[in-house]
Structure formats: structure tokens, C-alpha cells
Amino acid sequence: MSFADLPAPLRDALAARGYAEPTAVQSAVLTPDAAGRDLLVSAQTGSGKTVAYGLALAPELIGDAPRLPPAGAPLALVVAPTRELALQVKAELTWLYAPAGGRIVSCVGGMDPVAERRQLAQGAHIVVGTPGRLRDHLERGNLAPASLRAVVLDEADEMLDLGFKEELEAILEETPAERRTLLFSATVPRGIAALAKGYQRDALRIEATSQAEPHGDIEYRAALVAPHEIERAVVNVLRLEDARIAMVFCATRATVARLHGNLAERGFSTVALSGELSQAERNRALQNLRDGRARVCVATDVAARGIDLPDLGLVIHAELPRDPETLLHRSGRTGRAGRKGVSVLLVPHTRRRLGERLIAAARVKAGWAPAPSVELVRGRDDQRLGEQARSLMTEEGSEDDLALARQLLAEAAPAPEAAVAALLRVLRAPLPAPEELTEITDRAPARDAAPRREAAPAGGQEGVWFRMDVGRDGRADPKWLLPFLCRRGHVTRQEIGRIRILARETQFEVAPYAATRFASAVRRSGSEDEHIHIVPMQPVKGPPRKPRARQ
Known part of the structure; x- marks a missing residue:
């Protein structure tokens, strides 16, 4: 399909924006089979779906007329999961329908509801909003649903994940039964299928992009790193790629706050996005990125939903995503609108198998290598x-x-x-200094390999043996084990003796005079590698004194 059969005002708007040919999802919704029907569409983030459903709504909004009628009661309703996404949808539909005289009004949480009520009273062709705020306007009578010809649920899977099922059902119950319902979702889990079955009629199922063919404009990389050096690796990846805008994903607000502070101290122009920010603070952070005053955004998955930064060239997974869908959603923030992007997973070598499973389940190809070195x-x-x-x-x-x-x-x-x-x-001079990283090899140690370190600890005495819960299956290797033990236990290399790497654990010897200090240090550890447990294999007694050198 092409844009040739669209109303002239929409063709003009697309031409002004440089759209020559439709994307896969845009072409799919413009086929004759899709005309006038309810649609259940799977489309990747950044695939042009906002313009797609904007075009799909044209028959209900314009028909054969040269322009839209005067704005009054809304003709179409778009429901989005987050404020950011709703405001971006409003911006997209505004330029798309501007030549046709379209008036688009947004109703989102965190904004002044009184001002929104006034805008609704002045008339609108399309209303875009978040579930809670739209339901509130419907219940208060500010939003008249009787004239609605179409309803769009954008990123419906995320709305269900965020707990908006009740609000969505309440909104759909208020809209006319003969409306057209367009449901867009990255995935179609059981909840989405049930929603479609209950509120759509003979919906056409469209899979605009095959799961086996993810974004071709995103290059995936997996960087192996020592567990306690994740933040240092983030620094080196940011420095190596030097992207116009980069987004770093973390799992918790606390990690976002810590990493944001560390990057700022190292000289990066950084903003943070997490659920504890007000809407004004979020808007200010995003504007700093768009204006070039900041180049790095550290965010949680929830806080980053709906964000669209056209110049975002790099995504870093500082903490591994919880599932393949999250990996694709995070990565989909880059590689948009024909631009190239890079998605880097920082994989602790102890969790390499998990990283491999995630990448395989997401059906993407990633090159494996150590995290970027200083050199x-x-x-x-x-x-x-x-x-x-x-x-x-x-x-x-x-x-x-x-x-x-x-x-x-x-x-x-x-x-x-x-x-x-x-x-x-x-x-x-302005460039932040790169960080020294422990060398991690991109291969597992041979299963039958003998331990590489069998020297007795300093002093020649029998040492105290400890055990840690990482072995060959977790990619244990003396190349990183020895520096790791020294940092974790506050000992020197000379105070670590024999190291035995077994299938599921590693046993190692600590000089007797350093054993108590080592045991105390590993118990106190609050670092990123605290998930690696270290315990003594025998009671740690009061140690003899460190041997003195002969005078």
C-alpha cells in the first residue's frame, strides 16, 4: 500500500514531514481488508504505529470531505498508558491533522484538570489521554462520548501491566457500541486477548512485524563484566559510543539515584527518571535531553515508558531486563524512524547463561565481548x-x-x-576519564582444566579455606577471581593461596593471619557483588601474626 489513496490534507502533512512510503504497520492498516474494521495490531515500539492509527482513523474523521467539520464533541478517543506517551501522541496527531483543520486535546494525569475541561468545552476532533484522567472526565460529564466513532488503545499490554484494566473497561463501556475499536499492543498476552474478545467485533489480527525479525536498525551487543564493576563498565560504554543521547536502564529507583550521582561526579551531563519525580521534574529532564543540556538519561523501566527521543542512539542495560519483552521495549527506544541505534547489555560473567537465554528468547542476535577497556x-x-x-x-x-x-x-x-x-x-580536557576494568575472557574455562593458581599463601603456612557459590558453570576464572577476592576481602594477592574451581563452587585458601580480616570484610560487603556468597569451610580462629621479614 501507499499513501496515494489518503485524503489530500493527510498526504500534504506526510509529504511535509518527509514520509515517502508507509512503514510495515502503516501499510497493514491501510489495506482494503482493514477498512472500517476493528483491529488488533502487534507492532514494535518505534515502528510508526502512532501515524498508522492516525491514518486508519481518517475514514471515520474526514471521509471524502476536504476538511474536518468544526470541532465539537470528539469523534475519536486515544488511550495511552503514560503521560509522556499521551503527549507525544497528541503532538504526532496534531501535525498529521493540521492541514485538515484538526483540533487535538490531551487529558493526562499531572496536568490541570480545570484547563482540560475548558479545552474540551471548546471542542475537539480527537482526545488523547491516560486511563485515569479520561475516566474522571467521563464521570464528571466533561467528556461527551456520544459522538465517538473510534477508540484507540495504544500500548494496551502496558496499560494492563500498570493495573488500568478497570479504567479501560469503564471507558469502553461508556462509548457507543457501534464505535470502531483499534487495539495496538507490542505483545498479545491472555489479558489483551480477553479485552479484545470482550470489546471488539470481528477484529482483524495484524502482526506488522514478525517476532523473528526484530528491529533491523538496532545493533545488539553483550558485554561481559565483573559483577562489582557494572557502573565502571557503564562509564566506558558511554565514552566509547559517544552517542548524542544515551539511556541507561536500571531495575530500581535506588540504583537509578546511585548511578545518576556517580555519572554526574565523573563529568557526564546526566538526568534521572524514576517514579518519584513530579511531572514538572520529568518534563524538565526530558527537555534538557532534547535541548542538548544533558546527554545521558538513567531510568527505570516504568519511568521510561512512552518516552520518545529522536536522537537516542544508545541504550545500556546496566541491570539485565526481567524478560525478553522488557529487553525489546528498552532497546526499542533507539533505532527509530530509520535511524541506527545500539543496545548494550552489561552481563555479569556469573550470569552469562541468563543473558544468553534472554537474547535467544527475544530472537535477536548479539555479539559477545568483554566490556570496553581503557585502551x-x-x-x-x-x-x-x-x-x-x-x-x-x-x-x-x-x-x-x-x-x-x-x-x-x-x-x-x-x-x-x-x-x-x-x-x-x-x-x-572535558572528556570523563575511562575506568580500569578486570579483564574478562569471552569463553568459559575448560571443564577439565586444572586450577591455574596452586601456590601456598605468604608465610608458607597452611591457610584457611573458604567457599564461594560460583564455579565453572558460572564462568569462574582465576583471571577475575583473584582481583575480586582481593577487593571483596581487603587482602593482597600474596594473601590468597590455592584456588580450586569446581562445577558449582570455587574453593580458595587465605593466609592464616589474614583469614579473620577477610571473613569480616566479606560479611560487611554491601557492594554490587553481594549476591556472590562467601563462607569459611572451617572455623576462623584468632590468627597468628603475619611473619616478619628477617632483619
Whole structure:
């Protein structure tokens, strides 16, 4: 299908926005089979579904007329799960229907309901809102449903996940029985199927994108990292990719707050989005990203729902998503409207199998590698800074700048390379420093491999044996185990003796004089790697003193 059969005002709006051909979901809703029917549509985030249902509503709103009638009681209702998404839908439908004289009104939580009531009283062709606020306006009589010809439920699966089932049913019960119902959902779980069966008539099922073919514009990567170095790895990925806007996903508000603070301390221009923010604070954070005052957004899954940032080029999963759908939803924030995007999963090497299962279940392909090293980041810096310096030096300077340059060269008489080096220092100065990471190999240790470390601990005495619940099955490897034990237990490499890697656990020896200190440190640990449990295999007694070197 093409846009050729659409009403002229909509064709003009699409042409002005640079739309030449419809996307898969837009083409699907414009087929003759879909005309006038209820639709149950599966479409990925960023696939152009807002414009799709805007076009699908055209027969009910415009028909064969050159323009929409004067605004009065609304003709169509769009229900969205979050304020951000509802406001973005309003913006999309506004430009799409502007040449046809369309008036779009939003009704969302967190905004002034009195102002919304006045806007509704002035008339609207389409009303866009969140479930709770729309239900409230319906019950108060501010929103007249009698003239509604169509209702759209956008991201219906998320609305059910957020507990809006009762509100959705109440809204649909208030609308005319002969209305057209368009239900858009990334997935169609049992709850969505039941909703469709109860409130749609002979709905046409459309799968606009095959689950086996996720976004082709998103490159997936899986980066192996030591469990306690996730935040350092976030720093290096941000520095390596240098995206115009990046989004970092965390599982909890507390993690968002901690990571946001750490990134800000390291020099990143960062905002945070979590459920505890007011609508004004959320709007300010998003505007900072769009204006370029911030480049990194740290967010929870719920807080990021409905956010659309066209320049978002990088998504980082600082904590693994809980399921394949969440992985796709997070990643779908990038790679939109034909732009390329990168989605990086930071996978603790102890949870590699979980990462592999997530990626396989989401039916995406990801390249596995260690998290970016300092050397890799600095090498990429050299490429970018070289290009930036060449660009600056080829620009034609003003006569005043050239005169000052000649004066400085005459006074200092530096070699040409010294002048260029000074320029590079200035360009490099604002960049946050990359972080040193433990080297993680991209392969499991051989099952029959002997432990790589069998030296006795310092002092030559028999040490105290400890056990940790990570073994070969969890990708245990002395390359990261030894630095990890030193950090976790506040000991030196010389105070760790033999290491035995078994299938499901690792046993290791600590020098007797350091055993009590080690046991106390691992008990107190509140770090990111606290899920790795370490316990002594024998009672830890008062230790002998550390041997003194002979004088």
C-alpha cells in the first residue's frame, strides 16, 4: 500500500514531514481488508504505529470531505498508558491533522484538570489521554462520548501491566457500541486477548512485524563484566559510543539515584527518571535531553515508558531486563524512524547463561565481548579528536585570530607538533576519564582444566579455606577471581593461596593471619557483588601474626 489513496490534507502533512512510503504497520492498516474494521495490531515500539492509527482513523474523521467539520464533541478517543506517551501522541496527531483543520486535546494525569475541561468545552476532533484522567472526565460529564466513532488503545499490554484494566473497561463501556475499536499492543498476552474478545467485533489480527525479525536498525551487543564493576563498565560504554543521547536502564529507583550521582561526579551531563519525580521534574529532564543540556538519561523501566527521543542512539542495560519483552521495549527506544541505534547489555560473567537465554528468547542476535577497556576507549578518543582537530584547523580563521596565532608562535616558537598537542589537550580536557576494568575472557574455562593458581599463601603456612557459590558453570576464572577476592576481602594477592574451581563452587585458601580480616570484610560487603556468597569451610580462629621479614 501507499499513501496515494489518503485524503489530500493527510498526504500534504506526510509529504511535509518527509514520509515517502508507509512503514510495515502503516501499510497493514491501510489495506482494503482493514477498512472500517476493528483491529488488533502487534507492532514494535518505534515502528510508526502512532501515524498508522492516525491514518486508519481518517475514514471515520474526514471521509471524502476536504476538511474536518468544526470541532465539537470528539469523534475519536486515544488511550495511552503514560503521560509522556499521551503527549507525544497528541503532538504526532496534531501535525498529521493540521492541514485538515484538526483540533487535538490531551487529558493526562499531572496536568490541570480545570484547563482540560475548558479545552474540551471548546471542542475537539480527537482526545488523547491516560486511563485515569479520561475516566474522571467521563464521570464528571466533561467528556461527551456520544459522538465517538473510534477508540484507540495504544500500548494496551502496558496499560494492563500498570493495573488500568478497570479504567479501560469503564471507558469502553461508556462509548457507543457501534464505535470502531483499534487495539495496538507490542505483545498479545491472555489479558489483551480477553479485552479484545470482550470489546471488539470481528477484529482483524495484524502482526506488522514478525517476532523473528526484530528491529533491523538496532545493533545488539553483550558485554561481559565483573559483577562489582557494572557502573565502571557503564562509564566506558558511554565514552566509547559517544552517542548524542544515551539511556541507561536500571531495575530500581535506588540504583537509578546511585548511578545518576556517580555519572554526574565523573563529568557526564546526566538526568534521572524514576517514579518519584513530579511531572514538572520529568518534563524538565526530558527537555534538557532534547535541548542538548544533558546527554545521558538513567531510568527505570516504568519511568521510561512512552518516552520518545529522536536522537537516542544508545541504550545500556546496566541491570539485565526481567524478560525478553522488557529487553525489546528498552532497546526499542533507539533505532527509530530509520535511524541506527545500539543496545548494550552489561552481563555479569556469573550470569552469562541468563543473558544468553534472554537474547535467544527475544530472537535477536548479539555479539559477545568483554566490556570496553581503557585502551579501547582512548583509541576511539584519538580517532575522534584527530577528526575534530583536522576540522578546526581547516576552517578559515578571522584575521584577528590569525594575528594572535602568529604572535604566540613568534613568542614561544614551538614546534608544529607542540601546537597541535596543545589543541588536543584542550579538546580532551572535558572528556570523563575511562575506568580500569578486570579483564574478562569471552569463553568459559575448560571443564577439565586444572586450577591455574596452586601456590601456598605468604608465610608458607597452611591457610584457611573458604567457599564461594560460583564455579565453572558460572564462568569462574582465576583471571577475575583473584582481583575480586582481593577487593571483596581487603587482602593482597600474596594473601590468597590455592584456588580450586569446581562445577558449582570455587574453593580458595587465605593466609592464616589474614583469614579473620577477610571473613569480616566479606560479611560487611554491601557492594554490587553481594549476591556472590562467601563462607569459611572451617572455623576462623584468632590468627597468628603475619611473619616478619628477617632483619
